[in-house]
Amino acid sequence: MLAAVMSAPGEVHVEDRPDPHIIEPTDAIIRLSATCVCGSDLWPYRGVEKLDEPRPMGHEYVGIVEEVGAEVTTIRPGQFVVGSFFASDNTCEICRSGYQSSCVHRVNMTGAQAPYLRVPLADGTLVATPGIPPDDLVPSFLAASDVLGTGWFAAVAAEAGPGKTVAVIGDGAVGLLGVLAARRLGAERIIAMSRHEPRQELALTYGATDIVTERGDEGVARIKALTNGLGAHSVIEAVGTQQSMMQAIGSTRPGGHIGYVGVAYDVQLPGLPLFFSHVHLHGGPAPVRRFLPELIQLIWDRQIDPSKVFDLRLPLTEAPEAYRAMDERRAIKALLMP
Amino acid sequence: MLAAVMSAPGEVHVEDRPDPHIIEPTDAIIRLSATCVCGSDLWPYRGVEKLDEPRPMGHEYVGIVEEVGAEVTTIRPGQFVVGSFFASDNTCEICRSGYQSSCVHRVNMTGAQAPYLRVPLADGTLVATPGIPPDDLVPSFLAASDVLGTGWFAAVAAEAGPGKTVAVIGDGAVGLLGVLAARRLGAERIIAMSRHEPRQELALTYGATDIVTERGDEGVARIKALTNGLGAHSVIEAVGTQQSMMQAIGSTRPGGHIGYVGVAYDVQLPGLPLFFSHVHLHGGPAPVRRFLPELIQLIWDRQIDPSKVFDLRLPLTEAPEAYRAMDERRAIKALLMP
Numbered sequence: 001m002l003a004a005v006m007s008a009p010g011e012v013h014v015e016d017r018p019d020p021h022i023i024e025p026t027d028a029i030i031r032l033s034a035t036c037v038c039g040s041d042l043w044p045y046r047g048v049e050k051l052d053e054p055r056p057m058g059h060e061y062v063g064i065v066e067e068v069g070a071e072v073t074t075i076r077p078g079q080f081v082v083g084s085f086f087a088s089d090n091t092c093e094i095c096r097s098g099y100q101s102s103c104v105h106r107v108n109m110t111g112a113q114a115p116y117l118r119v120p121l122a123d124g125t126l127v128a129t130p131g132i133p134p135d136d137l138v139p140s141f142l143a144a145s146d147v148l149g150t151g152w153f154a155a156v157a158a159e160a161g162p163g164k165t166v167a168v169i170g171d172g173a174v175g176l177l178g179v180l181a182a183r184r185l186g187a188e189r190i191i192a193m194s195r196h197e198p199r200q201e202l203a204l205t206y207g208a209t210d211i212v213t214e215r216g217d218e219g220v221a222r223i224k225a226l227t228n229g230l231g232a233h234s235v236i237e238a239v240g241t242q243q244s245m246m247q248a249i250g251s252t253r254p255g256g257h258i259g260y261v262g263v264a265y266d267v268q269l270p271g272l273p274l275f276f277s278h279v280h281l282h283g284g285p286a287p288v289r290r291f292l293p294e295l296i297q298l299i300w301d302r303q304i305d306p307s308k309v310f311d312l313r314l315p316l317t318e319a320p321e322a323y324r325a326m327d328e329r330r331a332i333k334a335l336l337m338p
Numbered sequence: 339m340l341a342a343v344m345s346a347p348g349e350v351h352v353e354d355r356p357d358p359h360i361i362e363p364t365d366a367i368i369r370l371s372a373t374c375v376c377g378s379d380l381w382p383y384r385g386v387e388k389l390d391e392p393r394p395m396g397h398e399y400v401g402i403v404e405e406v407g408a409e410v411t412t413i414r415p416g417q418f419v420v421g422s423f424f425a426s427d428n429t430c431e432i433c434r435s436g437y438q439s440s441c442v443h444r445v446n447m448t449g450a451q452a453p454y455l456r457v458p459l460a461d462g463t464l465v466a467t468p469g470i471p472p473d474d475l476v477p478s479f480l481a482a483s484d485v486l487g488t489g490w491f492a493a494v495a496a497e498a499g500p501g502k503t504v505a506v507i508g509d510g511a512v513g514l515l516g517v518l519a520a521r522r523l524g525a526e527r528i529i530a531m532s533r534h535e536p537r538q539e540l541a542l543t544y545g546a547t548d549i550v551t552e553r554g555d556e557g558v559a560r561i562k563a564l565t566n567g568l569g570a571h572s573v574i575e576a577v578g579t580q581q582s583m584m585q586a587i588g589s590t591r592p593g594g595h596i597g598y599v600g601v602a603y604d605v606q607l608p609g610l611p612l613f614f615s616h617v618h619l620h621g622g623p624a625p626v627r628r629f630l631p632e633l634i635q636l637i638w639d640r641q642i643d644p645s646k647v648f649d650l651r652l653p654l655t656e657a658p659e660a661y662r663a664m665d666e667r668r669a670i671k672a673l674l675m676p
Contacts, residue, residue, distance in 0.1 A: 093568060094592050102592030102616045104567070229442075230431060245609070254432050254440030254622075260613070267609025271583070271602025278440045281619040284592075284612075 003114035004319040004336075007054040009047035012320045017056060020111075020118035025071035028122035030081060032063040034142045035112050036310065037322045037334045038085075039172050040263055045323055048265050057319075058113030058336075059085035060146040062138060065126075072122045080133055081126040082141050082296060083119055084149060084288035085109050090124030100124075100289035113319055115338040127292040130300055137299060139307035139335055143177065144295040147333065148306040149288030150261050151177030151238065152295065155185055157259030157282040158234035162186040167223050167251050168208070170238030171199040173309040173333040174261060176206055178236040180304060183207025187234070191226060193219055193247075199332065202308055216243055220250035231256060237283070240264050246273075254278035261286055310335040341452035342657035342674075345392040347385035350658045355394060358449075358456035363407035366460035368419060370401040372480045373450050374648065375660045375672045376423075377510050378601055383661055386603050395657075396451030396674075397423035398483040400476060403464075410460045418471055419464040420479050420634060421457055422487060422626035423447050428462030438462075438627035451657055453676040465630040468638050475637060477645035477673055481515065482633040485671065486644040487626030488599050489515030489576065490633065493523055495597030495620040496572035500524040505561050505589050506546070508576030509537040511647040511671040512599060514544055516574040518642060521545025525572070529564060531557055531585075537670065540646055554581055558588035569594060575621070578602050584611075592616035599624055648673040 003017045020029055035058050043049035065079045075081065088095055088103035095103045107120045119125055133141060140148075151174045160166045160182040168178050171194035182190050183206060191210040192203035200211050212222045223232055231253035237244055240262025248258045249269075260283030274281070298304045312331035314322050322334035341355045358367055373396050381387035403417045413419065426433055426441035433441045445458045457463055471479060478486075489512045498504045498520040506516050509532035520528050521544060529548040530541035538549045550560045561570055569591035575582055578600025586596045587607075598621030612619070636642045650669035652660050660672035 093566070097593045099593040099616055102614075228431070240609075255435045255437040264609025264613040269607040269609070269612070271578075271605025271607070274607070275598075275602040275622045276440075278437055278622040279620070282617070284614060284616040 001115045002317060003111065004057045004316065005054050006044055006051060006057050008051065009045060012045070012057065012323045014317050014319050017114065020116050022067060022069045023118065024120060025069035026121050026123065027069045028065055028072055028075055028119045028126060029067045030061065030063040030117050030119060031066050032061050032112065032115055032117060032338045033080070033138050034062060035316070035336050035338060036060050036142060037326055037336065038146060039174065041323070042327055043263060043265065045327060056111035056114065058111060059109040060142060061112040061117055062141045062145060066116070068122060075122045075126050075128065079128040081128050082144050082292055083109070083126050084145055084292070086285065087120040087125040088289055089121050090289060095124065098290045099287050101285040101287045113316065113336055125289065127296060129296055133300070139310050140299045140305060141296065142335065143306035143309060144292060144299060146288060147173040147309060148177045148295055149291050150174045150286040152181040152291050153286035153288070154178045154236040154238060154259035154261040154283065155181035157257065158236050159257040160185045160187045160234045163188055164233040165189040165191065165227055166234040166236065167191045167193065167232040168236045168238065169193050169244050169248055170262060171196060171203065172238060175236065175238035176202050176309055176332070177306050178238055179203050179208050180206040180306060182234070182236070184304065191223060191232065205308065216247060219247050223251040227253065233257070234259070238262050240267070242267050245269060249274060249277050249279055252277065252279045256280065257282070259283055309333045313337065339453045340655060341449065342395045342654065343392050344382055344389060344395050346389065347383060350383070350395065350661045352655050352657050355452065358454050360405060360407045361456065362458060363409035364459050364461065365407045366403055366410055366413055366457045366464060367405045368399065368401040368455050368457060369404050370399050370450065370453055370455060370676045371418070371476050372400055373654070373674050373676060374398050374480060375664055375674065376484060377512065379661070380665055381601065381603065383665060394449035394452065396449060397447040398480060399450040399455055400479045400483060404454070406460060413460045413464050413466065417466040419466050420482050420630055421447070421464050422483055422630065424623065425458040425463040426627055427459050428627060433462070436628045437625050439623040439625040451654065451674055453654070463627065465634060467634055471638070477648050478637045478643060479634065480673065481644035481647060482630060482637060484626060485511040485647060486515045486633055487629050488512045488624040490519040490629050491624035491626070492516045492574040492576060492597035492599040492621065493519035495595065496574050497595040498523045498525045498572045501526055502571040503527040503529065503565055504572040504574065505529045505531065505570040506574045506576065507531050507582050507586055508600060509534060509541065510576060513574065513576035514540050514647055514670070515644050516576055517541050517546050518544040518644060520572070520574065522642065529561060529570065543646065554585060557585050561589040565591065571595070572597070576600050578605070580605050583607060587612060587615050587617055590615065590617045594618070595620070597621055647671045651675065
């Protein structure tokens with residue numbers, strides 16, 4: 001099969017790779033209906049995350065189950081399924097507490113920018129949709145696989161809800177879907193921080209009530225000015241830089257909550273400002289699996305449309321252009337058709 | 339009056355200072371029944387916190403109201419009252435959300451190692467006991483003023499409760515009273531981390547079920563070994579060093595909660611380990627005022643005895659020896675009698 005492989009920073013190629021097959025009796029093989037490039041794929045692309053060897057890329061996937069191992073009991077061939085970026089057993093104590101992305105048996109997924117994918121721990125990892133979805137819903141289910149689930153987790157971690165003012169730092173797909181999640185969770189006011197007009201528009205479509213274009217200390221001052229000098233109740237951090245984390249801490253009122261989901265490379269949080277900020281800090285790799293049943297139903301019922309974040313659609317063979325477009329911020333998120 | 343003043347690191351003297359008087363109409367003057375030396379007083383004593391000028395020391399106080407300003411309506415002369423280390427109006431939006439130590443009008447208290455103290459925002463700051471307490475309860479009310487309130491906040495921030503395993507890092511007065519708080523909040527198992535026998539004994543008296551003497555990575559390994567490899571549900575951090583914060587993060591299971599109350603001087607939290615730890619982090623200067631009504635009732639009813647942390651009692655004139663004893667860890671906490 002032809003699949004996307006990153007060999008070095010900036011170097012993504014589509015090359016021939018062996019078809020996956022069942023290795024463990026708990027595996028499933030799925031035929032991908034769609035896949036995409038993640039903001040976190042840009043970390044190795046930009047050389048921030050080190051690549052030890054060529055890596056088959058991709059960890060967002062939806063598709064039809066082709067085959068299952070002998071011990072798979074709930075997932076069946078022919079089902080349309082949604083997975084996420086960590087395979088998880090969904091039965092250990094950590095999974096049962098809702099942190100499937102820290103499952104004691106978790107497997108880091110990669111290689112989903114391909115026509116076929118092996119999914120370990122299939123019963124725990126995959127969630128089937130109520131039926132085979134119409135084509136127009138496929139991108140939304142694909143979004144649930146990572147960016148929607150991640151934005152949703154950030155909003156939950158930030159305790160977005162009725163009566164709350166939520167600030168969203170980051171206007172990538174995760175930040176934009178954090179806006180959607182905060183709206184669905186009932187937030188009263190949602191301040192999207194963005195200086196890019198098409199992204200501002202999408203934020204407003206998804207339920208943002210205010211747009212702030214300033215960043216850093218000026219961004220913090222604007223959030224304070226919009227909240228009686230107190231700061232937001234809830235802040236979604238969806239970037240992962242030193243500046244964005246400090247902006248999140250500065251924008252949150254004492255006793256407020258930060259949900260941070262930007263992978264925090266090169267971040268060092270200084271103790272005293274954090275201590276005196278009185279914020280709640282929670283985040284990490286989103287346990288997307290926790291939210292999949294709810295998100296799948298919302299999409300199936302057409303209550304939400306997270307697919308708008310895909311503003312570029314290309315055949316899988318054009319994966320290199322998809323990476324370039326996202327790296328250069330010409331695209332919010334690129335969908336790839338295998 | 340004779341009061342304790344720190345002029346430089348290691349230099350505490352008892353010297354003549356003017357009696358305090360009402361300045362603002364919302365002030366009260368109290369005659370102290372007891373005061374004490376705080377672990378945080380050791381930061382400037384050890385030169386970690388910079389002293390710009392000689393500082394009248396002390397921020398823990400209980401006593402009898404002598405006089406109130408014209409706008410004080412609920413606190414009356416003759417009442418026995420408990421305050422805390424930030425004066426707060428208890429009416430602003432931040433106070434009403436339970437974060438009185440970040441009150442928009444907060445005043446940092448100091449100068450309580452003295453016979454008399456001016457307390458700003460008296461109605462918001464002070465809580466009267468149900469009556470004049472017997473002498474033997476005074477030290478417990480004094481503990482409520484800071485170390486008990488701080489340990490309690492840490493336990494609440496760490497979400498200690500039924501079914502939870504709680505690890506407590508730090509065997510000073512705050513850590514020991516964090517053990518007491520976790521027990522009162524219903525924790526199933528409480529692991530106290532201490533290598534000092536008298537403190538271990540007090541931890542056991544207050545409800546600890548296990549003692550761990552290892553620190554750092556070895557301490558983390560011991561906590562993991564005691565919790566099926568997962569880590570504690572709740573961790574109370576009551577030290578405030580880089581090592582203790584990393585020990586807290588390492589000892590907490592994914593999805594678990596850290597309540598940190600050690601003032602985090604010289605701490606830098608690295609982004610990636612924090613991100614992948616999946617912990618909830620919350621702490622800061624304890625909003626003691628939130629808990630005072632409940633803590634006062636528990637002490638009045640003799641349901642708890644936090645006074646055991648005072649293992650040294652001296653007249654106020656011997657404040658220099660009280661500082662030395664705590665600095666050298668000969669005493670857990672020194673009570674001073676004005």
